[in-house]
Amino acid sequence: xxxxxxxxxxxxxxxxxxxxxxxxxxxxxxxxxxxxxxxxxxxxxxxxxxxxxxxxxxxxxxxxxxxxxxxxxxxxxxxxxxxxxxxxxxxxxxxxxxxxxxxxxxxxxxxxxxxxxxxxxxxxxxxxxxxxxxxxxxxxxxxxxxxxxxxxxxxxxxxxxxxxxxxxxxxxxxxxxxxxxxxxxxxxxxxxxxxxxxxxx
Amino acid sequence: xxxxxxxxxxxxxxxxxxxxxxxxxxxxxxxxxxxxxxxxxxxxxxxxxxxxxxxxxxxxxxxxxxxxxxxxxxxxxxxxxxxxxxxxxxxxxxxxxxxxxxxxxxxxxxxxxxxxxxxxxxxxxxxxxxxxxxxxxxxxxxxxxxxxxxxxxxxxxxxxxxxxxxxxxxxxxxxxxxxxxxxxxxxxxxxxxxxxxxxxxxxxxxxxxxxxxxxxxxxxxxxxxxxxxxxxxxxxxxxxxxxxxxxxxxxxxxxxxxxxxxxxxxxxxxxxxxxxxxxxxxxxxxxxxxxxxxxxxxxxxxxxxxxxxxxxxxxxxxxxxxxxxxxxxxxxxxxxxxxxxxxxxxxxxxxxxxxxxxxxxxxxxxxxxxxxxxxxxxxxxxxxxxxxxxxxxxxxxxxxxxxxxxxxxxxxxxxxxxxxxxxxxxxxxxxxxxxxxxxxxxxxxxxxxxxxxxxxxxxxxxxxxxxxxxxxxxxxxxxxxxxxxxxxxxxxxxxxxxxxxxxxxxxxxxxxxxxxxxxxxxxxxxxxxxxxxxxxxxxxxxxxxxxxxxxxxxxxxxxxxxxxxxxxxxxxxxxxxxxxxxxxxxxxxxxxxxxxxxxxxxxxxxxxxxxxxxxxxxxxxxxxx
Numbered sequence: 150x151x152x153x154x155x156x157x158x159x160x161x162x163x164x165x166x167x168x169x170x171x172x173x174x175x176x177x178x179x180x181x182x183x184x185x186x187x188x189x190x191x192x193x194x195x196x197x198x199x200x201x202x203x204x205x206x207x208x209x210x211x212x213x214x215x216x217x218x219x220x221x222x223x224x225x226x227x228x229x230x231x232x233x234x235x236x237x238x239x240x241x242x243x244x245x246x247x248x249x250x251x252x253x254x255x256x257x258x259x260x261x262x263x264x265x266x267x268x269x270x271x272x273x274x275x276x277x278x279x280x281x282x283x284x285x286x287x288x289x290x291x292x293x294x295x296x297x298x299x300x301x302x303x304x305x306x307x308x309x310x311x312x313x314x315x316x317x318x319x320x321x322x323x324x325x326x327x328x329x330x331x332x333x334x335x336x337x338x339x340x341x342x343x344x345x346x347x348x349x350x
Numbered sequence: 351x352x353x354x355x356x357x358x359x360x361x362x363x364x365x366x367x368x369x370x371x372x373x374x375x376x377x378x379x380x381x382x383x384x385x386x387x388x389x390x391x392x393x394x395x396x397x398x399x400x401x402x403x404x405x406x407x408x409x410x411x412x413x414x415x416x417x418x419x420x421x422x423x424x425x426x427x428x429x430x431x432x433x434x435x436x437x438x439x440x441x442x443x444x445x446x447x448x449x450x451x452x453x454x455x456x457x458x459x460x461x462x463x464x465x466x467x468x469x470x471x472x473x474x475x476x477x478x479x480x481x482x483x484x485x486x487x488x489x490x491x492x493x494x495x496x497x498x499x500x501x502x503x504x505x506x507x508x509x510x511x512x513x514x515x516x517x518x519x520x521x522x523x524x525x526x527x528x529x530x531x532x533x534x535x536x537x538x539x540x541x542x543x544x545x546x547x548x549x550x551x552x553x554x555x556x557x558x559x560x561x562x563x564x565x566x567x568x569x570x571x572x573x574x575x576x577x578x579x580x581x582x583x584x585x586x587x588x589x590x591x592x593x594x595x596x597x598x599x600x601x602x603x604x605x606x607x608x609x610x611x612x613x614x615x616x617x618x619x620x621x622x623x624x625x626x627x628x629x630x631x632x633x634x635x636x637x638x639x640x641x642x643x644x645x646x647x648x649x650x651x652x653x654x655x656x657x658x659x660x661x662x663x664x665x666x667x668x669x670x671x672x673x674x675x676x677x678x679x680x681x682x683x684x685x686x687x688x689x690x691x692x693x694x695x696x697x698x699x700x701x702x703x704x705x706x707x708x709x710x711x712x713x714x715x716x717x718x719x720x721x722x723x724x725x726x727x728x729x730x731x732x733x734x735x736x737x738x739x740x741x742x743x744x745x746x747x748x749x750x751x752x753x754x755x756x757x758x759x760x761x762x763x764x765x766x767x768x769x770x771x772x773x774x775x776x777x778x779x780x781x782x783x784x785x786x787x788x789x790x791x792x793x794x795x796x797x798x799x800x801x802x803x804x805x806x807x808x809x810x811x812x813x814x815x816x817x818x819x820x821x822x823x824x825x826x827x828x829x830x831x832x833x834x835x836x837x838x839x840x841x842x843x844x845x846x847x848x849x850x851x852x853x854x855x856x857x858x859x860x861x862x863x864x865x866x867x868x869x870x871x872x873x874x875x876x877x878x879x880x881x882x883x884x885x886x887x888x889x890x891x892x893x894x895x896x897x898x899x900x901x902x903x904x905x906x907x908x909x910x911x912x913x914x915x916x917x918x919x920x921x922x923x924x925x926x927x928x929x930x931x932x933x934x935x936x937x938x939x940x941x942x943x944x945x946x947x948x949x950x951x952x953x954x955x956x957x958x959x960x961x962x963x964x965x966x967x968x969x970x971x972x973x974x975x
Binding site for chain 1: 539540569579580586591960
C-alpha cells in the first residue's frame, strides 16, 4: 500500500506482512458481503410474480464462456506474480495486461448479458428476481472493474520503476493478486448458484 | 529496510506534501493516532450534545399526556435521529477514540498499522455524520426508526430514509477501515514480549470488537444497498406486491444489529476491566476467564439475532432455539460480572471518579442484563415488544453500560491525553447527577412499559396511569443534561487550573502510564520489552533483579538508525480528500430522480475518491528528509 509499512514495520509480531494480513481481513469481510447478496438471490429466485423466470432468460453457454475467461485470468495473474518474482518486469507487464484484458472481456460479456436481459423484459424493477440478480452480479462486476483499475495501475507503476526492488514489487503484485483471485472464486460460487442450480417452473 | 527508499526515483505526488504539524492544517492532514483519537472524541462529544438535545425534545413532548411540543412527523424524525446519533455517531466513535489513542500506547507501538487509513476512517466518519444531519435541512431527516424496517422504510415519503441508507453506508466504510486497522495493529504491532495473554483486557476487547465490525458491517451494507436500490432506482427487494419479503430486511438488519450491541458494549467492558484493577490495586481477577468470556460473547453474539424478531412469528422451533442461545449468552456475561466483583473484593479501593463510573457501569449493566434475559422468555417478550420496557432495557445497557464505561475511560485517561487532571469534585458531581438522572429517566420506563405504554409513539392519552412516571422521566433527562453541563464546565475549569498530572497519577498498571503526559509524538523513545502482564506495575513494584536493557523492535540491524532518528509517517491530504467524494456521490443518488445531471454528480464523487486514493498510493508513507 505504501513504502511506510515496508520501511518501518518490516518486523512484525507474527512475521507476516501488515498489508497482506489486512487484505485477508478485508476479503473475510467481503465473504459476508457476497454471502448476504447470494442469500437474497436464493430467497427470491423462485418467487417470480411478473416478468421472465431465471431459466427462461439465462443463456448458460454464453455465460459459461465468459466465466471460463474470468477463471483463465487467475492463471495469467499467477504468471504475472511469477514474472516479478524472477525480476522480469517485461513479463510482469505482459501478464498483467493479459489479466486485465481477460477481466475486461468478462465485463464486456456482462454488459452484453445485462442489455440482452433488459431487451427481453427483465429490469432491476421487474421483479424481486430482477432486483436480486442485477444487484448481485452488478456488485461482482464492480469488484472486477476495481480489480482491472488496480492491475492497470500496477502496469503503470512497473513502467515508472515504482515496483523496484523486485521483492517489494512482488509484495504489491501478490496483494492485488489476492484480491483478484478472491473475485474469481466468488464468481465460481455465484455462477453455480445462479446459473447451474435449477429453479422451480 | 530503509535502503531501497533511496533507490526509488522520487517524483512529486499530485499535491505538495503537507508539512504543518500544528494549527488547522496540522489537524486536518495529521496521521498521528493520538491526534486522530482526540478528533474522534471531540466529534463524538459534539454529536452526543446534539443527540441529547433530541432526547430532551422527545422527553418534553412526552412529559404530559397529549403533548404538543413536537408534531408526529417531527417526533418520528427526532427519535430516529436520536437513535442513529447515539449509536453510530456517539457510542461507536467514543470507543474508537479511546482505541485509537490507546491501542498503540498499550501494546508498545509507535502508531497503528496504517496511519493514513486511520485518518481516512475519521474523515469518512465526520462527513458521514454531517451528511446524515444535512437531511434536516433538505426536506426532513430519517423517520423510520434506527432499525429502518421495510417496507415502511421503502415507502415513507421524502428523502429521509434515502439519507438513512446512504449515511449509514458511509459510516460503515469508516467502521470497516477502522476495524481492519485495529485488527492488524493488535495482531502485528505488539512490542517484543507482549504476547496475546499479556495484553491488557481493553486491547482484547478492542480486538473482539474489531472482528465483530469486520463481519457485521458487510451484512448491513447489503441491506442498506437493497434499501437504496428500492428507494432511488425502483428495485423491488422489499415490495410485498411482487413477493418481496419484509423478513429479509429484519434478518439482515439484526444479523448486523445484534453483534452491533456487543460492538458498543465490549470496549466499555475493556475500559472497566482496566480501571477496576488500578483503583483496587489488585490484578484483574481471572484474566483468562474475562478474556475468554469476551471472545465467547463475540462468537455467540452471531447466534442470537432472531430474539429481536420473536413477535413476527418465526414458529416454535426458531423461537425456542433463539431463546436458548440468548439465555446462554448471559453466561459469559455473568462470568465477567463476577470477575469485576472479584477484582474489587479485598482490594485497597480508592473511590476516584473513574472508579465511580466503572462501578456504576457494573451495577447498571447488571440491571440491563437481567431485563435482557427476560426478553429471552418468548411469551414474556410478546408482552414487552414495542413497549417502553424495551427502551428501559437497552438504555440500561447502552447508557448505564456503554456510556458509563466510556465516561469512566475519559476521567481515567484524561490526564494522559492532556497532561492535566479532570477535577475530582466536579467529576463526582457529574457522576452522581449522571447516575441519578439515568435511573430516574430509564427506571420508570420498566413500569410504564409493563403497563403497556408503546414506544415510538409521539403522544399518549390521559388516564392511562402513565402521567407521573413520564414526568419523572423528563425530570431525569434534564438531570442528565445538567450533568453534562457539569462535565463541560469541568473540562474548561480543569484546563484553566492546569493541575499537573505527572506521568502516572493513578499508580496504574499498563504501559501507557510509563510515558510522559501527554505522550511524545513518537510514543516510545525505545520500544519497550514486555515481560509480565501489567508490565508497568511489575516494573514499579515487582522486579527485584536488574532490568534488562530495552532493545529496539526490529532487532539489531535497525538499532542505531532508530535511536538517532525515528521515521514517523508524514501528514497527508489524501485521506481527507478521499472521504469528500463519498457524500457527493451520495447526494447524486438521493436526487437521482430529480436532477438530470445526477449521474454526473455520482460519477464526480466516485472520481474524487478514486483520484485521491491514487494520489495516496503514489505518495510514500514517510516523506523524504
